[in-house]
Amino acid sequence: MPDLLGHIAQTRIVPAGRYGANDQGVTVTLVEGVCFASIATAWNRTEGLNARCAAAFGTALPTGPKRVAASGLAFIGMGPGRWLAAGFTIGDLEGRLRDAFQVDAAVCDQSDAYVLFAVSGENARAALAKLIPIDLDPSAFRPDDAATTSAATIGVTLWQESPAPVFHLAVGRSFAPSFSRALVMSAAEFGCAIVG
Amino acid sequence: MGYSVFSILADACRRHSVWTPAWRDAAPKPAYDVIVVGGGGHGLATAYYLAKEHGIRNVAVLEKGWIGSGNAGRNTTIIRSNYLLPGNEPFYEWSMKLWEGLEQDLNYNAMVSQRGVLNLFHSDAQRDAYARRGNAMILSGADAELLDVGQVRALYPFLDFDNGRFPIQGGLLQRRGGTARHDAVVWGYARAADRLGVDIVQNCEVIGFLRENGAVVGVETSRGPIRAGKVGLAVAGSSSRVAGLAGLRLPIESHVLQAFVSEGLKPLIPGVITFGAGHFYISQSDKGGLVFGGDIDGYNSYAQRGNLPTIEDVCEGGMALMPAIGRLRLLRHWGGLVDMSMDGSPIIDRTPLDGLYLNAGWCYGGFKATPASGWCFAWTLAKDEPHRLNAAYRLDRFATGALIDEKGVGAQPNLH
């Protein structure tokens, strides 16, 4: 079993293909074309920021580890006064957010900082349970819930967008190859397909 | 009756064994010249050397439980003198010399076994750091060799040389390093100290200090007050609590260090190996168990038990270093209460209080120091000044800045 990925370089994201059991219990999609930006504000300026956010995007920023989607953007709570914005927007997300938030928030383009994996399939939860140290049971982790944690010593921010068990996992770019190995090893017994 | 093969044969011929208790289970007297608080290796060794080297025999060792119930009875039994800094190396080398003659000195087989201690390196920077260390050892009269990967392979062919995430490049070897039977060290010192007249008082917990115009003149215990000319503390993880009874705050935090032993096996690992790219070290006991450990859990604790992340980290290091141990089984794991000092080095010194002396801050490395610690603490107690060997282990070094920080992580005990 350790040989499953023996032929793949540690420095590459495990390439598209089928791995493990002759089945397709888990599908891993590499999501391309998503822009990210980090948003941070001082604890005493959150209100003003929320007002600006509502004005510009029609939603307040989430409080707590949640995801809020509006106007083609998603805001994911990363910490008190900290969010990750994500969206298939063309062009300059950082600029757009900066214009909207003015001095009430510090915005940084992070579009290249993350690699985004989407994990789905009937065994998605069972496979992720081997990596993610938080409770992903439907009763505990619901659509639009988010979490930032450590999986197999690799930092990951994850969220669920739909009732269907599709989990989005954002991983630091330089860690993505090792993360993809851990993910495939965890999903191998169910049959794992990597697409995109 | 002295211990020897003849006395054993003689005893075997009798119907009923005539062996007497290895030490008297003494009741406390009202007063002693010196009271040593703590019936672990350091405390018992201190009492032994007070009696043997300084003729001070009116001595009591007070132990709150049974002797050796603390770190002396729960460590991974490694002895070595492979230290880096001038404040440390001569002290530990003296300890190694005492180990080398210990059994004949005590008439007790502590199974001191100089099987070699090997610290692996995995990068040029690590190699240079070990060269610096090895040179420092040689300058202090210790032995040290820098091995290349070929020489390491010859010693330990089953390490992961080919597929390691951090390839092994070589190692720093101290051949005189090795292991000793930890409980036997306690019992040997206890028996030898007892024969010189030292009272070993078990189930006697210190709950306060007797004071006369500021000075410490004895201790209050669970078995009543006991007066003493001098009181020395050798209570490791309990140092802050006991010193606190005298109103002292120490540059020490108590942390949990876990240790592990596997099922018994035929000889597999000849010496002691330390992984340089993870937290893992291992040796094999004479009974056949693999004795191993790694990093401390990293938070203050008096619980004498740790948690899974450290256990996993240690076993991951073990599998990375020697993937042959995968099917061998962990038999038992436990936690010790270690006195982590602020620079990772010990304290053997007088305290600001007259009559009170401190031996503490051994972090996770107290066992190897047992003989020299007792020897130097006895000297400091007897002569009211540190010996040259423990001159650097002053309590005021944190104020003067004369720190002894081998790891270079600063005033964060959980990182040492």
Place this chain on the structure above:
Amino acid sequence: MRIPCPFCGPRDAHEFAYLGDASLARPDPAAPDADALFHDYVYLRDNPAGSLRELWYHAAGCRQWLAVTRDTRTHQIAEATLVRKSEAAR
């Protein structure tokens, strides 16, 4: 050991970095006895066997510094709060 992070929820302690005693306050460097004050601040600890208010940093989560009240004998945690909120609230 699981720490109830006020933002992330209960997480295993291995997600956190430990610093220790939270009661220590950085002294005034202009104080006449600043040397002594800093010595105590940097090096001396109560190190109690019992309840201790200590600093944990949620490195793998929300990157907040928490003040965690924990019993060092049982590892039972009574409370965990965000340091910055509580400080700022003063």
Place this chain on the structure above:
Amino acid sequence: MSRLDQGGLIDRSRPLAFSFDGRALSGFAGDTLASALLAQGETLVGRSFKYHRPRGIFAAGSDEPNALVELRTGARREPNTRATVTELYDGLVAHSQNRWPSLGFDLLAVNGLLAPILGAGFYYKTFMWPAAAWEKLYEPIIRRAAGLGTAAALPDPDHYEKAHGFCDVLVVGAGPAGLMAALTAARAGARVIVADEDFRPGGRLNAERSEIDGAPARMFVDATMAELSSLSNVRILLRTTVFGVYDTGTYGLIERVGDHLAEPAPHRPRQRMWKIVARRAILAAGAAERPIVFGGNDRPGVMLAQAFRTYVNRYAAVPADRTAFFANNDASWRAAFDAAAAGAQVQAIVDVRSAVASALADEARRWGIRIILGGQVVATEGKRLSGIEVATATGIETLAVDGLAISGGFSPNVHLTCHHGGRPVWDEAIAAFVPGAVPPGLTVAGAAAGRYGLAACLADGMAKGTEAARDLGFEGSAGAAPRADDGDTAVEPFWYVAASRGPAFVDQQNDVTAKDVKIAHGEGFRSVEHLKRYTTLGMATDQGKTSNVTGMAIMASLTGRSIAQTGTTIFRPPYTPVAIGALAGHHRGKDFRPTRPTPTHAWAEAAGAVFIETGPWLRAQYFPRPGERDWLETVTREVTAVRSGVGMIDVSTFGKIDLQGPDVGALLDRVYINNFSSLAVGKVRYGAMLREDGIVMDDGTTARLGERRYLMTTTTANAAKVYQHLEFCLQVLWPDLDVQLASVSEQWAQIAIAGPRAREVLRKVVDAGVDVENATLPYMGVIEATVMGGVRARIFRVSFSGELGYEVAVPARQGEALARAVMAAGQDFAITPYGIEALGVMRIEKGHVSGAELNGQTAAADLGLGRMASTKKDYVGRTMAGRPAFRDPDRPTLVGFKPVDGTARLRAGAHFLGIGQPADLAHDEGYMTSVAFSPALGHWIGLGLLARGPARIGERVRVYDPIRGGDIEVEICAPAFVDPEGVRLRA
């Protein structure tokens, strides 16, 4: 000894072939290795640890002390495997261990003859003379004789993994109490995980012929399992041992996914470690039988009574032809009746009690079993058991039996309750230790709590299940507990036959006898911990499951204290031994820790780079060309190319922290020793920061991108540490400061272009209209620009090499394209890619400090950075850096070195000694931190920390490197060898 032709829970339609010590044998699906061996008449299975005495099968579960085998072969060999918990599979291969040459004839059995002198404490009293002989002579012999099985010194070929689980209620054990607890909690709606170490649920119900609700207990087990399996809120984990209780409701479990197969199934692990967080846990682990200690009690053929019953009822294997029972309780009588009912020949029941319930006696007579009350077995005969000597009031009588089933009562399996330091308490009524203080959230049900009766177990399981669910807010009607008979255990405490003949073993695996306990007592090792450590009682692979209590009881009788006063040793994790591989999971080999490639990794690979691990990163070390003899030739070529032309290197691994807000300048002034609030927008400054204890933490350049925005660069190694430190400053020290941090290390790829021709290369990379000339982008300037046709970039005019240099940062995904663009742009100037070795050479030539100097032991002044420190402000570490020892003039300080003999090679880690001074610690003056061969100077150069270094420039000093045989003289010089005035980098 035979297999019954009916009954039992084995599948006679599925025969399985296996071998033991090379003999071909067979069993059935549902067998363990032990039951299959017994069914085939194999009673001699192992050899004891110390005296190498022949041993058989003693128990039927994980408490087995004797029947340890080497399971499987080659790289999969598993020493010390209990035959009693090894599920039989087709093709199983097992060998006996700890014997030579053979199990039947073991030369080391000679130790047995030495028993009189090999008693407890023997080793401590001898082997001391001569001192040198220990390692060379005595110890090797002892080590070879000791140990048990032999490990395979080959990499474990199987895979392991870890999994996280969460539940409301974790139930430990699927016996009557556990099944009822799980069912009740699950019906109430709680999320339940039930785990059992066995491959078949039911616990004691598999071993006894009991009835529940008037039907065979098996039907209750099957029905309950069927309902549990049908519930979506229940997870059943068989072949799974809960091995440890950790903090805050965290439990460690090992699921043996593939151990019942010859090899794990494809793509499945051998074992899976579960880390389960449970809000409540119910321990329903049952109780274990304990023996009576008497002469020759270790003879193969002697077995625990309930184990005997298990083999008969569950496995339809009768362990002996003619069996006697020796006991002190009623349960053993029922075991004897079961055996008789199954067709086994039970000769007699010897009971130490002088009277038993008439019902028992009547039934015994019905089965034709002879009853010997007030009797004691004092000795046994035969290599394999052939007879026992029974002492009665009328004298000694010998019974010819080949099986002896013994029982000294029961000990609740309280192990897990002790994992937080809780001590079991002695319960006189049942003569056993029962749970004392338990870990938070854990309750104990059934026999594990000392409630032995079947009806009591069912009711207690139900009650504990209801209670746990209700605690968590799940209400459900429990209903009535199933009906069953309790059956009294009626134990009369009895431990040791005083009139024993021959060695009477307390701990069979470690060969600890009753005499050893007496020796320990005589020598003062009377506390239970001293007894254990002195005699090794309870330290074997079974951790004393069948021996601890008996040992304590014998010690108690010697000291005259009660067992309650004597107490017991503490149980520590794991409950049963756990494979180390399982605790490591997939973290081994190259996957031990993550590998971080740089953004230009693929390009560097194509360019022929040799890579090197720097922490988690893989970086290009150098780029060898065909014909180059060694790395030194390559690195020398790369350095020369940079100094004479131009080169490029990926420096993306440096930490990058974005700081925004009105107070960034103020924060940086408090973090760095030098001033940053005064830094002009568009400028970069080198800074050093200290720990509060005055030692240098990190250094790097920080750029001011705007009025309210800075970008900090950290060293590769300290990126995370510095970020955490800044958060500490902002959240803990100075929460009033309005600064927002963001790590942008992953966002930006950064490539350094260095050398006299650097600007000419850069001109061709930036977009039209971007001005990179000295006027707009002078040394230590920064601009935001676009490159490669519209790619957003930041260009820093900084230099680590000391040459005219720029660092161009672009979004990480553009890093590889930038590398190619720079190489293309530099073609005309023979641009040369270089690695971190060449970078290291150039920084040493410039006297820049790096990891070797920033080692956590050096203050700013030690590194020649003292003059940078501001005296007008406070900053972290300032006060502590003023302590006397930091101002000691003898403190080693950074200087440079060149060999007096120009051809000599320098080595880092060498120490400095005064010329003509003896080589000892008293004359140690410091050490060499970094060395390099300088192409510019044509000889080796070094940096080092030397006492009073700066004052001794021009002097000579001895460089002493005994560990590598080096001892040369060097000249002390300023730590800048190339362009000390810094003309080149301003060019």
